[in-house]
Amino acid sequence: MGPNKFQDVTVILFDLDNTLINTKGADRLACEQVFQYLQNCNVRRSTAREAVDKFYSFVRETPQDPSNEDGDVDAWRLMLWKQALGPGLSARASTAYAIWKEIRTRHLCLGAELEDLLLELRKCYKLGLITNGPSSAQWDKIRRVNASNYFDVIIVSGDVKHAKPSPAIFEEAFRRLDASSLECVMVGDRLDTDIKGAMKANCAVTVWVSDSDASLEDVHPKPDFKVSHVREILDLLPESKGFSSLCKNRTLGVFHSLRDDAQQWRKDH
Incomplete structure (x- = not known):
């Protein structure tokens, strides 16, 4: 399966979290700052580590109230901190959440390299962003x-x-962009939402962003292409589009790989 699949593409759709911004990495870094805060409050190291690990697990599994997507996200995540800290430390939940939110927000960024990439792509394609989650x-x-x-x-x-993998959210993008599904590429990190949804919506091409060792033959649903970083989609696009060598040669230094980030997280633990 070659890059010819891109010949008729006029639209590139992107996922946000862990595709364009390293949300998992930001979550980990923010949890580490709360760990340091708890230690400064003379909380035992093992107790502090257990609490931040619990919160990280909670927030990755259910970042918002699953029964009410329009609910107060801050209230939900504060409640998760209270659960993670337990009765003995629940009084520190408000400060823990404030630290976590501030550090996390600070690290959620595109970075200059990715900004350049998107500006380059926009010269030749319409670009869309489709993301799951509560509005606020x-x-x-x-x-x-x-x-x-x-x-x-x-x-x-x-x-x-409507949320990915429902075709309805993709169809809304097609409508707003005045494009057919057969003109669209979907780029995302999740097989179960980004890739599955794009396939159900009949997108022309699906690109899975993952630094895992899994081959395309080993995953389901099976995307058309796999890249380690968003930047690598330039290698798939037709040469006739004429992207600048500057853009093609730059690396995504700010968006470090999730695998490298995970190794650092394990090391710090």
Whole structure:
């Protein structure tokens, strides 16, 4: 299967979390700052580590109230900190959450290299951003990275009441971009939402962003292509588009790989 699949593409759709911004990495770094805060409060090291590990697990599994996507995200995540800290430390939950939120937000960024990439792509393609999550939480991140500077259309599941992998959220993007599904590429890190949804919506091409060792033959659903970083999609696009050598040769230094980040997290533990 070769890059010819891109010949008729006019639209590139991107996922946000862990595709364009390293949300998992930001979560880990923020948890580490809370760990340091708890130690400064003379909380035993093992107790502090257990608490931040629990919260990280909680927030990755259920970042918002699963029974109410429009609910108060701050209240939900504060409750997760209270659960993670337990009765003996629950009084420190408000400060822990404030530290976690501030550090996490600071590290949610595109970086200059990725901004350059999106500007280059926008010269030749319409760009869309499709992200799952509650409206308030996702738009906070979207505004922070100035996504409106790079995307023609931004769709949050909390706004349209449809979430990936439902074809409906993709169809909303097609409508707003005045494009057919057969003109669209979907780029995302999750097989179960980004890739599955794009396939159900009949997108022309699916690109899975992952630094795992899994081959395309070993995963389901099976995307058309796999890349380690978003930057590598330039290698798939037709040469006739004429992207600058500057853009093709730059590396995504800010968006460090999740695998490298995970190794550092294990080392710190």
